Amino acid sequence: MILHIPGVLTPEQIRQFRERLAQADWIDGRASVGSQGAAVKRNRQLAEGSPLAVELGGIVARALTANPLFFAAALPLRILPPYFNGYAGGETYGDHIDGAIRVASPGAAPLRADVSTTVFLSEPDEYDGGELIVTDAYGTHEVKLPAGDAILYPSTTVHRVEPVTRGERLASFLWTQSMVRDDWQRTMLFELDQNIQSVRAAHGDSPATVGLTGHYHNLLRMWAET
Template identity: 40%
Template sequence: MFCEIPDLLTPAEVAELRGLAARLRFVDGRVTNPDSQVKNNLQGDLGDPFHDQASKILRGALSRHPTFVAFAFPKLMAPPALSLYRPGMNYGAHADAAFLPISARPIRADLSCTIFLTDPDQYDGGELSVRLGTREVDFKPAPGAAVVYPSTTIHQVRPVTRGERLCGITFIESSIVDRTGRELLFELNEVLAEEGDKLSWDARTRLSHVATSLHRQWGDAG
């Protein structure tokens, strides 16, 4: 299941992130994946202070957005980073690493997130393409939008042929490890939020009991 969030960032935050990107030093994206034969992009230098400022904005936007929180059940999040694609750059088909050694203990990548920062008409190509069975679903939304998808899916960034593609990326360890359970609980909670007022109090209480019991059974608070 994919989760599209069209309004993750405010226009002011998009503008601020673009400004930080203009001053940020970008390095070869393979610095974090030197063995990759398909990664051909740039990413913000993790030692640059502008990286920390951008990362803080992205993390704050994700942490406050109710749809992201409801879908991801976030437990840990890798520091969001900015990535840049110029003409001729792409990131070929790949699956994200299972564990990321970027904190006191490795973060398990349950979900991946791409946050778009460039107007779609300012670049050609550059779609985030996620494989779904025998088909691929392409995403190229407006700036400020985010797409959250399981890290286990094979995906790619198609070659950019004109302009530049700026985006934010991060990886999330969910408090609910099982992908199916996480998605079912998200759907159940969404129905409760949207339809709860139409239910009798008894029915609403019983559904809430099911949702909280499943969350307790499947979740990991540690």
């Protein structure tokens, strides 16, 4: 499932992020990937675990976990602390698949990357290129969203960031270990949840909506890993 989640961060949060990131010390983005990713990755990142990355990442993580659409789609069990990256002057990240296992810090418990999320921090008209291209069984999807919006997609998909030829593309990105590791099962639960909410909004609670809600929770009970 690929899902656009609008308004994860407020305009004021975006303004503050941009001011802080303009003064940040960036490192080579290849520091956080293996040899295959390093061969196609050309961008900048905040150093993992740096005070600014921790501070801003905490804001992103709290905003996402409080967002009903993100929670319903990702069904998060654990979220890796968010990263921040920047692309300019032709920087790009070629086709790759995110690593399956991530570790937040030395000695921390490993996290299985089921769901990838990018939160855009630059407006689309501030830069040329920089589209996130995600390829799945249904084709190729091009994503370039307003600042503050997020895109959620399975970590199993091949994806890339096109070269940025004008301006700068800033974003936060992170991985989530879901309670439901299978993407198709997560998609079915999300669609069932959204339809239940629509029916309840239109017709209120009834034996049918109670039964459908029970069906949702029983499926979640059967598929969830906690």
